[in-house]
Amino acid sequence: xxxxxxxxxxxxxxxxxxxxxxxxxxxxxxxxxMWYRQYSRKGPELLMYTxxxxxxxxxxxxxxxxKSSKYISLFIRDSQPSDSxxxxxxxxxxxxxxxxxKVTFGIGTKLQVIP
Amino acid sequence: DAGITQSPRHKVTETGTPVTLRxxxxxxxxxxxxxRQDPGxxxxxxxYSYGVKDTDKGEVSDGYSVSRSKTEDFLLxxxxxxxxxxxxxxxxxxxxxxxGYTFGSGTRLTVV
Numbered sequence: 001x002x003x004x005x006x007x008x009x010x011x012x013x014x015x016x017x018x019x020x021x022x023x024x025x026x027x028x029x030x031x032x033x034m035w036y037r038q039y040s041r042k043g044p045e046l047l048m049y050t051x052x053x054x055x056x057x058x059x060x061x062x063x064x065x066x067k068s069s070k071y072i073s074l075f076i077r078d079s080q081p082s083d084s085x086x087x088x089x090x091x092x093x094x095x096x097x098x099x100x101x102k103v104t105f106g107i108g109t110k111l112q113v114i115p
Numbered sequence: 116d117a118g119i120t121q122s123p124r125h126k127v128t129e130t131g132t133p134v135t136l137r138x139x140x141x142x143x144x145x146x147x148x149x150x151r152q153d154p155g156x157x158x159x160x161x162x163y164s165y166g167v168k169d170t171d172k173g174e175v176s177d178g179y180s181v182s183r184s185k186t187e188d189f190l191l192x193x194x195x196x197x198x199x200x201x202x203x204x205x206x207x208x209x210x211x212x213x214x215g216y217t218f219g220s221g222t223r224l225t226v227v
Contacts, residue, residue, distance in 0.1 A: 034215045043205055043218035088157070090215055099146050099211040100165060107157035
């Protein structure tokens with residue numbers, strides 16, 4: 001069993017829809033959770049990050065963590081064609097003051113927003 | 116991808132030839148990483164570096180070597196390229212107090 005499970009999709013939604021992207025994980029040591037967005041033929045870029053359980057909102061994006069269920073979600077409101085990309089969840093057990101991070105990634109979910 | 120560049124962006128090479136990919140950063144970060152990304156496997160760590168001349172293996176290091184002679188440069192070498200090493204290679208950096216990585220734009224390598 002992988003440490004982080006993520007449905008690879010693809011997920012196709014109409015413009016304006018609410019999108020829900022999810023990951024489950026098995027390692028209870030994970031405390032920091034991230035979402036990366038990767039456009040086609042580009043490197044992943046950090047979209048959002050959260051610490052421990054709860055919600056974090058940034059514009060049309062909301063990241064949600066439920067540590068009791070080992071489940072994290074990314075919600076996109078009023079989705080736009082420009083949101084079409086692959087979204088990777090990622091997590092780490094702690095922030096290293098020296099900068100080293102052993103990041104565990106999900107496989108990524110490919111999202112297509114249809115105009 | 117401010118602060119981190121990879122070269123070349125694309126490379127086609129023949130089986131059995133050596134190949135070197137370059138990663139250059141301007142952020143002065145101590146930690147640098149090489150990943151490969153493949154359909155069905157996602158991102159997998161090849162090697163990482165925690166300082167000049169200090170490197171360690173990741174989960175898929177067989178067939179790869181790395182070198183870091185300067186803080187800003189991290190090289191990935193395929194000693195004798197095989198078709199199974201056809202992939203997209205990403206370099207990443209991480210710094211103190213920052214979440215996750217900053218990735219480069221990637222190198223698309225095809226071994227024929």
